[in-house]
Structure formats: structure tokens, C-alpha cells
Amino acid sequence: MKAWEKNIRTIKHPYVAGYQPKDYSVTKLNANENPYPPAPGVVKAMEEFETSSLRLYPALNADELIDEIAHFKQVKPSQVFVGVGSDDVIGMCFLTYFNSGKPILFPDITYSFYDVWADLYRIPYECPKLDEKFHIKKEDYYKDNGGIIFANPNAPTSIAVGLDFIRDVLEHNQDVIVIVDEAYIDFGGESAVSLLEEYDNLVVVQTFSKSRSLAGLRVGYCIASEELIQALNTVKFSYNSYTMNMLAIKLGAESVKDTEYFYQTIDKIIATRTWSKEQLEQLGFTCMDSSTNFLFATHKSMAAKEIFEKLQERKIYVRHFDKERIDNYLRITIGTDQQMEQLVNALKEILPDEKNING
Ligand code: PMP
Secondary structure: OOHHHHHOOOOOOOOOOOOOOOOOOOEEOOOOOOOOOOOHHHHHHHHOOOHHHHHOOOOOOOHHHHHHHHHHHOOOHHHEEEEOHHHHHHHHHHHHHOOOOOOEEOOOOOOOOHHHHHHHOOOOEEOOOOOOOOOOOHHHHOOOOOOEEEEOOOOOOOOOOOHHHHHHHHHOOOOOOEEEEOOOHHHOOOOHHHHOOOOOOEEEEEEOOOOOOOOOOOOEEEEOOHHHHHHHHHHHHOOOOOOOOHHHHHHHHHHHHOHHHHHHHHHHHHHHHHHHHHHHHHOOEEEOOOOOOEEEEEEOOOOHHHHHHHHHHOOEEOEEOOOOOOOOOEEEEOOOHHHHHHHHHHHHHHOOOHHHHHO
């Protein structure tokens, strides 16, 4: 072993993102991306973008984007922080808010980046278990802790909690920061943004990657009290000041302006989700009640891993997690109607005969 090797920061289990095939002809239902293009205003702004302006640094405060988000969410611009996807925002939040030395809390089954950031920043953590139906138990968050983060709706379970749950967790945790990761909130569930006026220790994180069809642009944000946003900015400016590039600022702002397209796309995905869930259930799957743009499904007779592999042979990619408690589940992103029909047809070929399933 070389002497310097012991100085290198190692992460035991780095985050593993969903597979990104280079072949665009595959049916990609594995990363909860939106199957529809970004809003027409985004396309237009992209076409009209002045390439020569790229010689300049982007606006340090990303005001154009922040102002649009603040207007849409009816908060002050000083309550908004933007980042390179919500991953960047949440990573910054861990670095900024979770410094007590006490364990932070998040569920055992949730977004698999939380434990990676905790490891990276050497933040101790505990993971209370979801109940057997994958519901989060509020009593688990009553103990002394260094901060809390949970996704609502949760991923990969797709299940949402109500504002009463969030309020209860906040009431029991007024001395620490509580982060609600709302990556999928636009597809169902109630946003905790409405609680911000009451709780100055609440941080609500959202993203442009799912409901706004802009995963490739990398835009995420959080909303919190001015004091918390200022703390985040101080840390961010001490690390990398120009995180938001010109295109992300401009196109992100255009996306927020087009509310009609935004709601239309969401409605389409929700309708396809309803249809897909019915179809999967007819094929012997059980799906959690989804408030997201994906379904979390298990089959009564065929192992999830086998289904995953057989779908992949047919160039249909869904997500399977080799993790205790959820290794017999598939996370299936809601695509277009056509993509979901293709999935259902492939499953009809793959799954054992319906008579055998019921018999
Ligand atoms: N939170 C959750 C729960 C997610 O599933 C994801 C997507 N992988 C993210 C945050 C991060 O998304 P992005 O960085 O694209 O905004």
C-alpha cells in the first residue's frame, strides 16, 4: 500500500445511479425521467440562446431563475436556493445543516443517496425501519437527533404522507433542521411549502428533473426561511460560486413560466399511471399506492430480479434494487402510453400463464 493511499477519502458504498444506455431506442423506465419533452418555451429559448454570451460568467445569484421560482411558489426570492439538480441542493444541505455530531434520521428504505452524503461528510445517522407496509412511523422521529430528512412521496416506495405527519415531525423536532425532499410531489401528495411560514427549521427541496422534463439540464432548488437560505449560500459560495450555468438559469426560468404545459404533462402521467397500475394488477402484480411518476410493484409468483432481466433482454429497462426488504420489487417509471403498452405486452410474454398464477 502506498503511503498516500490512507489519505484518500473512501466511500464504502458510493451511490449507484440507474443505468443510462447509450442506445436511445430502448424503452427507458428506470430513472424516473419524464417521457415528454420540456415546455415549448424552453425549446424556443434554447434555439434563441446567444452562444457568444458563453464567454462570460453566468449571473452569480441566478436571479432570473430564482425570481421565477419564488413567484410560482409565492415566497420571497431570498427564500430560494438553486443547485445543480436537487442532488446538489441536498448535498449542500447536509454540509450546511447537519453539524451537531448527533445522528441524523431517515428511513431504512428511501432515496439511496442520503447515507452516501452522510458517509461523505462524516455525519452519523440512524435509519428507523418503515413498517411492513412501507409506511413511515412518526414515533421513530421523536428521539433526540441531529436533523431529519425524508422524501415525500418516498422513493422507491412511491407512498406519500400527509401534512399532518410532517407537522407532527416538525412539532417534535424544533431544535434541528427537517428536510422534506419533494422530488415527486407534483405527481401527488401535499407540498410542505405551505408550512414554511410556521416553521423556520423546515427545508423543502424540489427538482426540475421529473415534472419539468429537465433531468439533463440539472436544476433543483429548496425553499426555507431567509436565515437558512443565507446559511446555504455562505457554504456554497465557499465551495463553488458559479454552480448554475447560463442555460440552466435561462431555460429553467422559461420552464417555470409555462404553467399550462406543466399541469398538462403531469395530468397525462397520472392518467397513464392509473392505467398501468390496473394492467399490472391484472397480471398478478401488487403495486403500492403511487403519488409519483413511478410504480413500486411486486409479483405474486415470479421473482422481481428475473422479471427485470427478462425485460432487459427485450430492451425494456426498469429498476431493481438488490437491497434487503425490497429485492422482490421493481420500480417502474411511468412512460408514454405507448411505452407502457409495450411493457405490459412484454410482461404478458414473460410471466407464467395467468391460469397458473391464480391456480
Ligand atoms: N430525491 C429523490 C427522492 C430522487 O429520487 C432523486 C432522483 N434520483 C433526487 C432527489 C435527485 O434528483 P435530481 O438531482 O435530478 O434533482
